[in-house]
Amino acid sequence: MIVVHHLNNSRSQRVLWLLEELGVPYEVKRYERNPATMLAPPELLAVHPLGKSPVITDGDKTIAETGAIVDYLVETYGQGRLIPPAGTPERLRYTYWLHYAEGSAMTPLLLKLVFTALPARAPGLLKGLVKAIAAKAQAGFVDPQLKSHIDYWQAELSKAPWFAGEAFTAADIVMSFPLEAGAARAGAGSRPKVKAFLEQIHARPAYRRALERGGPYDYAA
Structure with a gap:
């Protein structure tokens, strides 16, 4: 088991x-x-x-x-489910998004989380300085990076409803966290195609069952 x-x-x-x-x-x-x-x-x-x-x-x-x-x-x-056939363009896209989700996509999201939380955890006398440094880091580097990624998601989802193409795959499951986190932390949910993707995954029966098994999950809101 x-x-x-x-x-x-x-x-x-x-x-x-x-x-x-x-x-x-x-x-x-x-x-x-x-x-x-x-x-x-x-x-x-x-x-x-x-x-x-x-x-x-x-x-x-x-x-x-x-x-x-x-x-x-x-x-x-899987028995062939949730993955495109080998040798197809869809399979190449599937592999790319599977790795992109935990590689390129997560770095700016984690930095956003760190710099947002950092001022509250700083010692009292340093809070002002830490807040200013965190704000500068976000405005100068993190937020522009996030915008580039969100623009990228919007553009790719304008080509097809799912990341690997016309069919839902495990790549969409893996990509769900960056998009959910991006909606919560960086306004990604305001992009029409990103919003549509999130609405589609949140409506899937298996997604809802997983929430029942896993318990409260803030990003599903």
């Missing part, structure tokens, strides 16, 4: 969603973030040396990293 070591409000929500789309039985082991630091609890270190989520166990196998988990689940349980 697959066990998803699920951290609240994290990228592991996509793993639950993928399993629901595939109709594969699984168990959820829940972990809660530290409310002060928002970091994963130390209990996750017993599952994987980095103590991060997502991570799954399947029998004697432990698989971490979203892309690796998605590859494993689609290859092992």
Whole structure:
């Protein structure tokens, strides 16, 4: 039985969603973030040396990293579903978006999160200085980077309803987190095609079932 070591409000929500789309039985082991630091609890270190989520166990196998988990689940349980045929242009796009989501897309989103949270965590006498530095970093680098990525999403989704083409694939599941986070942190939801994508995924029955299994998830709002 697959066990998803699920951290609240994290990228592991996509793993639950993928399993629901595939109709594969699984168990959820829940972990809660530290409310002060928002970091994963130390209990996750017993599952994987980095103590991060997502991570799954399947029998004697432990698989971490979203892309690796998605590859494993689609290859092992997909039976050709949620992945375009090999050798097609759609398959190349699928592979690209699968890696882009956790590579290029997440860097500015994480920086946005860090610089937004940093002033509140600074010592009292340094709050003003830290706030000014964070604002300058966001305005000068982070926000322009995010705009470039959001423009890119809008343009690509103007070509087809899904990232790999006309059919929904696991690449869309992986891309959901950057777009949901981008809507929450950087106004991406104001772009028509991004908004339409988010509305489509949020309406999928498997997505709704994954929310029921995973618990509260802020980005689904």
